[in-house]
Amino acid sequence: MRLKPCFNLHRNLTGLHRAVGAVRWRSSCRPAPLLTAAPVRALIDEQISIKGHFLLPSSPVTVCARMHSEDGDLWEAFAHYNTNADGTVNLSRDHSIGGSYMGCEPMGLFWGLQPAPGAREGLRLRKKYVDTPYVVHISVLDGHVSPSEAQGAELAAVTAERWYMAPGVRRIEIRQNTLVGTLFLPPGPGPFPAMLDLWGMGGGLVEYRSALFASRGYASFSLAYIEHKDLPGPKNCLNVDDSYFKTAFHLLRDHPQVCADRVGMIGLSYGVYLALRNATQPGVKPSCLICINGPVGSTIKLSDAGGRTENIESNNKYWEYDDQGLVTFKEISSPANLDPESKVKIENITCPLMYIEGEDDQNASSTDNANLIEETLRAADKSHLFTRLSYPGAGHLIEPPYSPNSRISLWRVKPEKVFTLWGGHLAPHAAAQEDSWKKMLEFMENNLRR
C-alpha cells in the first residue's frame, strides 16, 4: 500500500496547522468538517439551525453567509466563534464574539447580511420575484477572519434556500377593474381570512409580504397605487382615488375563497394613511388594521376630494437634507404639516388597530403620529381597540423578519442621485422585525380567525 503523506492534527500542532492554513485539510487523512443547516429549505420567517461538527476542539472559526440579490449584488455576513471541547459550533447555542453580530443570534447570519466591500452605494435587499428562493451559501472558515480574507479557504459549506412562498400557494396577477396588484391564495379550498397589503411612496408592486401571509394561511392582495407602469396618469402623483381602494377591498371581500367578514388591512409608511383613510370610508369595513411607521394624513397635498394628490416633487421644499446630504421626510409627515384636508378622522375607526413604531424612524414622524392616534382613540373611548408596539433602535422599514435593515438607501437616480435615511440600527431593528412579525400574526389570528 502506498504511503500518503499525512499531517497529524493533534492539538500540539495547532500553531503549525494554522500557519499551513487551508492546505492542511486537503492533504490530511481526515475528512473536512461537516456543516449542517436545518431546514435547508425554509420560509423567510422560519429559523434555520446551523451547526458545525468535527472541527478542532476549542478553536477559532468563522461562520459566513453569502448570497446574491436579484440585481447581482453580493451580500455577506460573518461571525466569530470558538468551538466547544467536542469540536462543534451551534449557532442556536453559542455566542458570536465578533463580526456582523455579537452574542447568541441563531439568525444573525441572515439579518446581519450587508453588501460586500466594493458594492454599489445605497443598496436595499428586496425580492421582486417571490416564486424563486434566495440561495444562501453558508460556510465555516478556519480562524477569526473576514470573508474577503478567506477566499478559497472554506472548511465546509452548506446551501440553504429561503422562500417567501410556500409550496401550493397560488400567485394570481390582477389587472381588472382598473386594479393593479397581485393576489396570493393559500393552498386548499378555503374560505380564508384575508389582508389588503399596502406599501409606501416608493411605489411599484411589492409582493413578498403578501406571499408570506398566504404561506401562513391568509389570502393576501398586494396593491400597487403609485409609480407602476400599468397605473394611469402622470408620474410622481397619486392618480387613483378612494374608489380604487374600495374596489380592491371588495375584490378580496367578494372572492369566493375569502371570508367576507374577515378582511383586514396592513399599511407601511404612506400605506398607513391610505389604510386609515379607506377604513373610515363607507363600504369598506376591515376587521382589523395594522399600521407600520406611517402618518394619519397625506404628506403630499391632495388635488381632489377623492384622494388624488399633486406631484410628489411639489413638496420638495419641505424635504430635509441632513449634513450628509441624505433626504428625510420626517418633517412633512409630522401631524402639524400634513395636508389638513387629508387628515383621517381616527375617532371613526371601528376595528382593532395595531400601530408598530420604530423609535429610530428617521424617515417619518412615526412617534408623533402614533401619539395622535392613541390620544384620539382614547378621547373617543376606543382605547380597547388600540395596540401599540414601540421598538427602540428600529427604523422606518419594519419588514418580515431575518432580513437586513438598510439604514440608508438610494431614493432617486434622476435628476441626481439622492439617498434617504431610513434609520434603525442593525441588531435592534432585527429584533423589532422578529417580534413585530410574531405579534402581527397573533393579532391577525385573534381578529380574523377566532
Place this chain on the structure above:
Amino acid sequence: MDEKFIVLIQNAPPGFKLTVHAFHQCEDRIKWEAFGHYTSDATGTVNVSEDLSLGGTYSGVEPMGLLWSLIPVPGSKPGLRMRKLNVQTPMEVTISVYQGHQTEGFVDLVSLASVLVERWHMAPGIRRIPITEDGLSATLFLPPGPGPFPGILDLWGGGGKLVEYRSALLACHGFASLALDYLTNKVTIETGNFVDNKYFEAAYNVLQQHPQVLGSRIAMVGLSLGCAITFKMAIYSEVFKLSCAVCISGSHVQPVAGSLEHIMDYFKENAWKTRFSEENETIVRDLLLPITTDTSFKADVGRLQCPLLLVVGEDDQNWPAYESAMDIKEMMEGAGNSHLLTVLSYPNTGHLIEPPFTPHTRASNFMSAASHKSTYLWGGEKVAHSHAQEDAWRKMLLFLRENLYAGRNPVLTSFSHL
C-alpha cells in the same frame, strides 16, 4: 426525505371528528393515499405528531404515518411499489382535512383545508454527476463545499436500474455517494454478459481518485444482492480498502471464487427450492438455506478488517438475511474479529428495508435478472417494518459518521513534507 414534519390542524370545533388524508401521484402515475382518524381537543386542535389516530391506514401516535402507510388507491393494479427514480424533483404530497371519519371516496369529498408538502431527496447545493467512464453506469452525488468528503459506494439488488435516492440522501448527510447500476448497465444490456469484478473496482477508483473525496475513508452500502458484492469486494479485492461496510437484507452465502456471473449461476442451480405462497407469490429465501458449511460457498467474514453493520428483517421472505447474520456472527466470533460486527435485527420486518417513511411493500411485481416477471413476496408487517426503516436509517447514519468522520484514523505515516 428523511426529515419528520409536523401536521397541525387548528381552529376546528372542539371534539370534532376529522380525517387527515395524504395524497400522492408517483412518477408511474399511480395514485397513493393514506389517512388517519382524529378527534380535535378542547382548543380545536389536532397535532398528528402527538395525537392518537383512531383508525385509517395507520393508528396510534404516528407522526409520519401519513407517508409510510401510503397505499395505492382502490381500483389500482396489485403488486405496486413506490420508487422515485428522478431525484431532482420533489415528491409532492397533498395533505387535507375532511370532516368526519371517512374511509373512502376522498376524491368526491370537499376538504376543509389542505396544504402541499414537498419531500426532497436532494438538498440545495448537492451536485449530481453522471459517471460513464470505464463503461460504468453510475451517478455521483457530492455535498456542497470544498471537501474532502468521505465516500460511499451504494449498491441495490436484483432489480437492477440506476437507483439514486439513497445516494442522494447520503450526500445530504455529508457523504460523497456513488450509486452504481451493475445489472442493467450498458455492457450487460448489449452483450448479455454480467460485469466482472473489475467493474466494481473501477467504481471504487472513481471515488478513491476524485479530488473531493477522501480516498482513505470509503465505505460500501449494499442491499440484497448488493450485499453479496459488498462481501466479495470487502474481503477478496486487492483494490478495495473499506473503512466500513453496511449490508442490508443480504447474505454472505455465495461462491467465493469468481464474480457476479458465478453468484447468479449459483442461484440458478438452487432455483428449484423456490416456493410459492397461497397467493402465488414467489418466495426465494430458501435458495440459500440451509446455510452451508462448505467454506468455498461462504464469504470468509473472519478475514474482514473493517467494521460491519448488518441490517436484517426477521420476516425477510426473499433472502435468509437473519440466518445469514447469525452464521456471520458465529464465523466472526470463531475468527476473533466479532468486535467489528453490529447486527440490527428487526422482528416482523421484511426484505425491502429502505430509507425512512418509504411506504412498506410486502409483495410486488418484480423482473428478476433471469428476466422472469412475477409477484415476489418480500415480507414484513407494515407498522413494524416502517418503524424498523426509521430506526435502521438513524443507526446506519451514526455508524457511517462514526467510521467515516470521527476519530479512528489510520495512524499518520510521515512528516517528510514538513
